[in-house]
Amino acid sequence: MNIAEAKTINLKDFLTIARNANKELNALLSIADKPGKLGEGELAVPCFIKDNIVTKEYPTTCASKILEHFKSPYEATVITKLKAAGTWIAGKTNLDEFALGASNENSAFGAVKNPIDKSSVPGGSSGGSAAAVAAGITPFSLGSDTGGSIRQPAAFCGIVGLKPTYGRVSRYGLVAMASSLDQIGPITNTVEDCALVLKIIAGKDPKDATSLSASVPDYPNEIKKDIKGMKIGVPKEFFGEGIDPTVEQKVRNAIAKIKELGAEISEVSLPTAPFALATYYIIQPAEVSANLARFDGVKYGMSLGADDTIETIEELYKKTRGQGLGNEVKRRIMLGTYATSAGFREAYYDRARKVAQLIKQDFDRVFKQVDVLITPTAPTVAFKLGEKINDPLAMYKADLLTAPANLVGIPAISIPCGSADGLPVGLQIMGPQLGESMIMRVAHHFEKNYNWRQL
Amino acid sequence: MELSKKEVEHIANLARIELTEAEIAKYGSELSAILDYIDELKKLDITGIEEIGQITGLTNQLAEDKIENCAISQKELLANAPVVENGQIKVKSVLGRET
Numbered sequence: 001m002n003i004a005e006a007k008t009i010n011l012k013d014f015l016t017i018a019r020n021a022n023k024e025l026n027a028l029l030s031i032a033d034k035p036g037k038l039g040e041g042e043l044a045v046p047c048f049i050k051d052n053i054v055t056k057e058y059p060t061t062c063a064s065k066i067l068e069h070f071k072s073p074y075e076a077t078v079i080t081k082l083k084a085a086g087t088w089i090a091g092k093t094n095l096d097e098f099a100l101g102a103s104n105e106n107s108a109f110g111a112v113k114n115p116i117d118k119s120s121v122p123g124g125s126s127g128g129s130a131a132a133v134a135a136g137i138t139p140f141s142l143g144s145d146t147g148g149s150i151r152q153p154a155a156f157c158g159i160v161g162l163k164p165t166y167g168r169v170s171r172y173g174l175v176a177m178a179s180s181l182d183q184i185g186p187i188t189n190t191v192e193d194c195a196l197v198l199k200i201i202a203g204k205d206p207k208d209a210t211s212l213s214a215s216v217p218d219y220p221n222e223i224k225k226d227i228k229g230m231k232i233g234v235p236k237e238f239f240g241e242g243i244d245p246t247v248e249q250k251v252r253n254a255i256a257k258i259k260e261l262g263a264e265i266s267e268v269s270l271p272t273a274p275f276a277l278a279t280y281y282i283i284q285p286a287e288v289s290a291n292l293a294r295f296d297g298v299k300y301g302m303s304l305g306a307d308d309t310i311e312t313i314e315e316l317y318k319k320t321r322g323q324g325l326g327n328e329v330k331r332r333i334m335l336g337t338y339a340t341s342a343g344f345r346e347a348y349y350d351r352a353r354k355v356a357q358l359i360k361q362d363f364d365r366v367f368k369q370v371d372v373l374i375t376p377t378a379p380t381v382a383f384k385l386g387e388k389i390n391d392p393l394a395m396y397k398a399d400l401l402t403a404p405a406n407l408v409g410i411p412a413i414s415i416p417c418g419s420a421d422g423l424p425v426g427l428q429i430m431g432p433q434l435g436e437s438m439i440m441r442v443a444h445h446f447e448k449n450y451n452w453r454q455l
Numbered sequence: 456m457e458l459s460k461k462e463v464e465h466i467a468n469l470a471r472i473e474l475t476e477a478e479i480a481k482y483g484s485e486l487s488a489i490l491d492y493i494d495e496l497k498k499l500d501i502t503g504i505e506e507i508g509q510i511t512g513l514t515n516q517l518a519e520d521k522i523e524n525c526a527i528s529q530k531e532l533l534a535n536a537p538v539v540e541n542g543q544i545k546v547k548s549v550l551g552r553e554t
Contacts, residue, residue: 026542069534071530071535073532073535074526097519166510167511167513179511206518209513210513210516212513242541257487259525272499275495275498275499278492278493278495281489281492282493282496290468293471296471297537299535299536300536301535301537302537305538305545305546305547306537306538311548312548313547313549314547315547316547318472321470321472321473322472322473324477330474330478331482331486333470333472334466334467335489335490337466337470338490348493350506351496351501352496353507354501354505354506355501356506356507357500357506358499358504360507360510363494380507392501393485393489393492396489409510409511416553430477433511
């Protein structure tokens with residue numbers, strides 16, 4: 001169901017379909033009791049929102065026990081903007097707890113299943129948002145992307161997911177995970193729909209000091225411009241070792257098709273990009289450990305505060321967090337605490353921020369040579385439920401090709417470009433900061449001319 | 456690098472998370488494996504490189520110094536608090552008690 005089709009849908013039927021489909025997929029954490037009202041505007045359709053974006057109508061759980069009954073007293077800027085464009089928020093989607101994960105198996109409320117193959121993961125952390133779109137439950141959803149959490153699930157589910165430039169979309173009301181990397185973005189069936197949703201949610205917000213004041217282009221029209229003569233770089237470090245050969249082959253085939261559409265293809269090199277994942281796994285946990293310190297059993301959320309056997313506040317913090325936070329969340333907090341602790345900060349956190357500078361310099365240099373970069377989105381297609389859950393490092397490597405864009409603040413989109421054993425393969429297009437129009441333009445022309453299911 | 460039990464306990468204490476014995480053992484080996492992977496950053500020469508700053512190059516974002524009333528009422532704000540007494544959040548003893 002794309003956005004144009006959803007404009008005429010009966011909302012009662014919409015909810016019935018959502019409830020039924022969700023029994024099998026577990027993609028939704030809240031579903032409206034009864035049909036709401038669509039407004040007037042370009043985006044007068046129902047949608048579902050990742051449950052780490054605050055809404056007043058539904059709880060915001062972040063898929064964590066520690067926020068199980070939390071209901072925000074305010075709403076995120078993206079929600080206000082969607083409503084102004086006519087959208088009705090029909091509920092919230094499942095995710096990895098606090099958006100930490102690449103399989104959506106870290107949810108305190110159960111794993112999400114991939115609608116294309118229910119024995120496989122939908123990817124994460126925006127797994128519920130991607131599964132809901134892929135299953136035809138909703139015309140679009142919003143996700144958040146800190147190291148690949150929109151693009152990788154979009155790739156695994158065969159749909160479109162965009163991480164905008166850092167600051168293009170306001171983060172006000174997105175529960176902070178790693179504040180220097182987090183961005184909200186659309187998950188849709190088509191690139192045209194993605195352009196439309198981005199146009200609605202993008203823009204400067206006084207409530208987010210990192211949001212950008214650059215004017216918002218008319219993305220749905222911009223993406224229709226021709227791609228003839230556009231310069232596309234293929235960074236060699238994003239292929240080869242660690243990448244499934246079938247994935248690589250499908251992406252290379254797609255690049256050849258894009259060449260047929262008139263783009264100029266050249267190989268480029270980003271020598272420091274292979275260090276991006278290790279860099280990411282210092283900077284990101286460091287920020288996680290600081291941001292998640294607020295979940296302490298005092299102000300809101302799960303608490304052992306009513307337990308009279310607990311006497312001191314320190315004991316309250318430790319017991320509440322020990323019981324309320326899940327495995328992966330504790331692991332990341334510990335990693336980040338270690339990397340920023342006295343005696344280790346220089347060797348880990350400070351070093352990582354210097355390496356991030358080198359990575360940015362590489363990207364800056366390459367974007368002087370080419371307009372956009374094309375790579376696979378993820379090293380593999382969707383893996384099986386349970387396959388990587390006991391090997392955190394293997395799970396972290398799912399972010400190998402997506403984390404660089406977050407570190408350097410650039411926009412990146414994932415679109416399906418073929419299938420391997422019935423599972424979709426994702427193709428990633430990255431552009432310079434504020435290059436959303438260009439990356440969506442390439443994606444749109446590929447999508448318009450080729451059916452990925454036949455590639 | 457292998458993190459010792461004592462080191463894991465120290466990190467957990469800094470992070471204010473109570474761990475079970477089983478968790479301490481599990482996180483010890485998992486974090487060690489992750490730190491080994493991260494150590495590959497030591498291969499890069501970072502001499503003279505500055506730490507990365509705000510990624511889109513923004514500097515101070517100033518706002519007019521104007522007081523606006525909070526749109527959210529005290530009641531709404533306290534609705535999520537676990538223990539409330541006389542319109543205030545009640546916490547446990549901060550300095551500890553003599554026992």
